[in-house]
Amino acid sequence: MADSPSDPGRALIELRDVQIRHPDIVGTWRVNGVNWRVEPGDFWAVGGLHWSGKTNLLLTAAGVNLRARGALSLFGRELDALDPEEALRERLRIGLVFGGDGRLLPDLTVAENVALPLRYLRGVDDQEMETRVRRVLDELALLESAAELAGAVDLACRRRAALARAVILEPEVLLFDQPLGGLDPRQRAWWRDLIDELHAGHAALDSRPATIVVATEDLRPWRDRAGQFALLDEGRFHVVGDREAMKNCDHTLARELHLQEQTKD
């Protein structure tokens, strides 16, 4: 198994010997000894079983503070050395797309959920905000549901709204937490294609290529898409390497998540 990549190029996200604590159970940790570099243009797939700490890893990588120890730098800047305003600016260059129901606020409409970070952080005027929100909603096929309460729309729509909320601030890195979980085959195909397009350059991000990290319980849909692979197993983070390294990886979890034939769905 390979160690953390040692390429001297600028890392967009770099975690060094990070211990990620449990957000709810005080005094416990979820993942230990995380050494990880995400570089421009990367497409990472991080595999782990249920409850292995994937979401907490993504939250930590996005700068939401779950570190018990270790160092995190975003875009080449040590987060701990920055003042809160600067740290927030760097954090917002990373978009986090949650799985499950997308973690939207259920008593706001889809459009209000998408607009919230923009209104809160940028204070743009109503007309500009409406234009930008409308454009993103249109790109993600959400216009029809824009006026509906987030708590009242279906799962696929909520998941897309979560993506829209993440891309509205035009981040450079997108972290996806189980983007295909619980979706039907048509939706899964839509998400796979969209993530490919976001990596190559999608209109929702002004055609700028995004660096992608996908955390998943099933690596099979990503084995021909992602360029770099990592595993979360028993509280440890293992960087596997590229497709070839993943293919030849003899880790039990790698075989479970990656090499099985696609019999499901």
Added chain:
Amino acid sequence: MESDTPTIGELRQPDATAFFVPSRFGFLTRQFLTLSQGLYGLGRFAFLTVSVGIAKIFRSRNVVWPEIRRQVLNGGVRQIPIATFMALALGFVVSGQLHVLKTVIGVKSQTYAGGAMVTVVIRELGCMAITLLALARNGAAMVIELGAALVKGETMALQAAGVDPVHYLVVPRVIGQSLSVFCLTFGFNALATASAYLFMYALGFTLPLGEYLDQLSTYLRPLDFLFLVIKPALFGAVVGCVCCQQGLMRPTKLEHIASATTTAVVVTLVVCVLLNGLFVGLFYLI
């Protein structure tokens, strides 16, 4: 690590007082330690709320101020009918008691009308009744709403999107409750005072309006006017702060929300009664 003021997540982590695990001690010590730790946690949360509220007072006004308006609408305007009913009922109760007194001491009982209204309703019951109303109608709902948001990861999602959950979720609720309880208490006291007079008139008292108003002004002290502003505003803030704290600090699973709601009600009552005692002490000392 990122900010000088602790975040919700950091407040939920163990602190230096963790050594004093209440279960290690006897009953009384245990109760005292539990109460102390509870008040300490509430104090930290209140400090965080005030710090964030002040530091970001003019920031994101287009998002936070409409939230405050929404909280005032829910916690104040929508409670006007029930507050009106309670004020009329309290006016009726006081006038009814004066009528009972009239059967014992005769017409002289009407000379106590103003005093009874000031000492019982305006100084004490009005504010407490509205606080209880706010707690029952809004506080409990607040714990459930925020507890569910926490358990479902919505607060974490807000944080990830750059929205400060304390600024967006807690500050508007605390300010909204404070304004609502203040305004409702003012209206409640005025209406209860007026309705008591009307009910007395209906019950056959012959107290002229001018004399009733004279009695009220005789019993009201300048300090009453100051306390009439401070007390309801503070009690409303306590409702908002305790309920937000219990909603955002305690639940880790949906089934914890019920006990957090019960705790919020009990803690709010205890804190408000203690503060009320403090106000009474101050009133008679000054």
